[in-house]
Amino acid sequence: MSQVADPMQTVEAVTQSAYKWGFSTEIETELAPKGLNEDIIRLISARKAEPEWLLQWRLTAFAAWRGMEEPRWARVGYRPIDYQDLHYYAAPRRKAGPQSLDEVDPELLATYEKLGIPLRERAILAGVASEEEPAQVAVDAVFDSVSVATTFRATLAKAGVIFCPISEAVREHPDLVRKWLGSVVPQGDNFFAALNSAVFTDGSFVYVPPGVRCPMELSTYFRINARNTGQFERTLIVADAGSYVSYLEGCTAPMRDENQLHAAVVELVALDDAQIKYSTVQNWYPGDAEGRGGIYNFVTKRGACRGARSKISWTQVETGSAITWKYPSCILQGDESVGEFYSVAVTANRQQADTGTKMLHIGRNTTSTIVSKGISAGRSNNTYRGLVRIMPKAAGARNHTQCDSLLIGQECGAHTVPYIESRNPTARVEHEATTSKIADDQLFYCRQRGLSEEDAVNLIVNGFCKEVLKELPMEFAVEAQKLLAVSLEGSVG
Amino acid sequence: MLEIRGLTATVDGKAILHGIDLVVPQGEVHAVMGPNGSGKSTLSYVLCGREGYEVTGGSATFAGQDLLTMEPEARAAAGLFLAFQYPVELPGVGNANFMRTALNAVRRVRGEPELDAVQFLKLARAEARRLAMPDDMLKRNVNVGFSGGEKKRNEVLQMAILRPRLAILDETDSGLDIDALRIVAEGVNALRGPDFSALVITHYQRLLDHIVPDRVHILSGGRIVRSGGPELAHALEAGGYAAVAPEAA
Secondary structure, X not given: OOOOOOHHHHHHHHOOOXXXXXXXXXXXXXXXOEOOOHHHHHHHHHHOOOOHHHHHHHHHHHHHHHOOOOOOOXXXXXXXXXXHHOEOOEEEOOOOOOOOHHHOOHHHHHHHHHHOOOOXXXXXXXXXXXXXXXXXXXXXXXXXXXXXXXXXXXXXXXXXXXXXXXXXXXXXXXXXXXXXXXXXXXXXXXXXXXXXXXXXXXXXXXXXXXXXXXXXXXXXXXXXXXXXXXXXXXXXXXXOOOOEEEEEEEEXXXXXXXXXXXXXXXXXEEOOOOEEXXXXXXXXXXXXXXXXXXXXXXXXXXXXXXOOOOEEEEEXXXXXXXXXXXXXXXXXXXXXXEEEEEEEEXXXXXXXXXXXXXXXXXXXXXXXXXEEEEEEOOOOEEEEEXXXXXXXXXXXXXXEEEEEEEEOOOOOEEEEEEEEEEOOOOOEEEEEEEEEXXXXXXXXXXXXXXOOXXXXXXXXHHHHHHHHHOOOOXXXXXXXXXXXXXXXXXXXX | OEXXXXXXXXXXXXXXXXXXXXXXXXXXXXXXXXXXXXXXHHHHHHHHOOOOEEEEEEEEEEOOEEHXXXXXXXXXXXOEEEEOOOOOOEEEEEHHHHHHHHHHHHHHHOOOOOOOHHHHHHHHHHHHHHOOOOOHHHHOEEOOOOOHHHHHHHHHHHHHHHOOOEEEEEOOOOOOOHHHXXXXXXXXXXXXXXXXXXXXXXXXXXXXXXXXXXXEEEEEOOEEEEEEOOHHHHHHHHHHHHHHOHHHO
8 A cells, every 4th residue: 555645634634625724823023123234134143143254144145135136037927025125033032042842932832733743842851752752753943033942952962963943053063054054055146045145044954974874854844923024044954974864844834914925045965975855845825716925935945965976855845835936956066976856846726836956967977866746726837947957077977857747727837947958978868748637537437436526636636746755754745645635625626 | 226217318419318218126237238339338427427428308316316416426425336448547546545545435425434454455455366366456556557458357346345236337348358258257246136236338248148137238329229138138149230129230
């Protein structure tokens, strides 16, 4: 039996209609004044008690950003964003960093409970959970901009793994942060990355020392909560030689009327023989059926396979956001390094997604695999945009790209924009693309066997996405299936 | 069990069924034979509620319920099963998962407890063995890469698992070699009993050597033109439609 395709889970999810996670938490929020200028950046840096070098780093980014234009090449449309009309800093008000969960705002914990976040720390602190607990997940929970709870630190510390809010890493591990921050996504990389570099408020930092296999899945839940607050998370993961880490990122956001901007940066570095597996389930508020509200998600995610035989694998299930602009990429520098991108992007109603990947083959015998599954329903638009570039020295490089689109209904769009540039004659690049519709005969076949139309669609969609879903860790795969069902609810018939 | 009265239907605006009268009592197996284009497949799709097959008159009741007003899945839950002439492929959907989803959907409607994966696999493996199907057919994706014979056997397997009260077999014998035909026929015969009825649609007598029907009907031009016992099928095999139903030839 396939583990990922548990239809009962999907059935359960289908019974919930409106955006399930649309609630907001009453927590006093400290807001910086609206607008973006050097003073705001100095304020952010000062609030976070940052060293001078980081302030300068931010100001460099800000200077670069001021000289840049918002990119317009993606197949997404939205009204201009007034960057001076946003708050760039919001933090739950508190005296000092919480030393334990008891010090964490109970409202916040209640929010996590509603979200179903497995903050097992309570149980573990109380000595309830046993060591045998099957799937240990360490959660670094980011609530708005300040990390409020980090679990499993002790277990990780024993293994030498550092997993903490990046603001803490700046203080506790300045050499590591200074060495790697911006090494994959430089401050001036692109408009949104520059903005993030100037004003990022928090995010996660992971360092896995040489030869260490991280003893558990690392997990961060981001949650956008304060009204009109841009979210600028910054994540940096460094896997030293011969190490392994699997990182899970999942998102839900409360319902809002106004569009919310999100411009995160994720940087991954894999040294010799290291492996990083980065999985995302993204379910931000997509806006209502008419396209009102919803998150604007402009993310820069990039991994560098610096070392020989290193491997970076991105898996994403994107069901949320009004606009998704996201291209998790791999720079394959090390000889024989491997890059993978597995993606499911679902758009319904008036959602717009322009997503894909870049695979840059620099080292010899580097290989990359791209599997992209786009599902469009309603009046949405779903674009795969990918670049495979083989550099002159990348002898023996190989790429296989598979791009499948599934259309539900008559008014949606699916677009595939693959760029392939090969500058080495020994390279092999393969690209396959299909576009299909859920066929009437498939639906009738399922319904004749007793499945409702909705269940039939879920089954067919899950089958369509199976190659990607099986790349997700088990718990995430179940969550992802629920999201697919909820996202496509009511899109047939 | 199934009562069809004066049923007329169109496909794409074209009248195909011109007044079907057919009664299949509970526990009986009836065969429907007829030349190409006589409306055999249309009849099966109309009974199962396929979109695009529009009923323009007459009635069809199933166990006393008005079949024609029910959604396809409600008809399935009521115990109606169609073994497709061309079983549909569902890429990425595991066969066992598909069948369990279907079985549990039907069981839910019937107020029966759902089966978990372990209980289901036990049942499915036992049925598959009876149909001489290798276990791996449960693991493969629904009908994807199946040979013609495998697809037909898969239909019969689903039927055995879903335990319908009335099964319509739409040319299930087409594309089967003689061994596969025997296995499929045995699968159907195993279900025969007071609570199981079937409508066996076929071109050929040979299937009816293995599934001996209680009644045989000749369908031609969208009407039942002749009905009789099993001997009617033999007469048809010997003399063609001209011999048994001159209007059908």
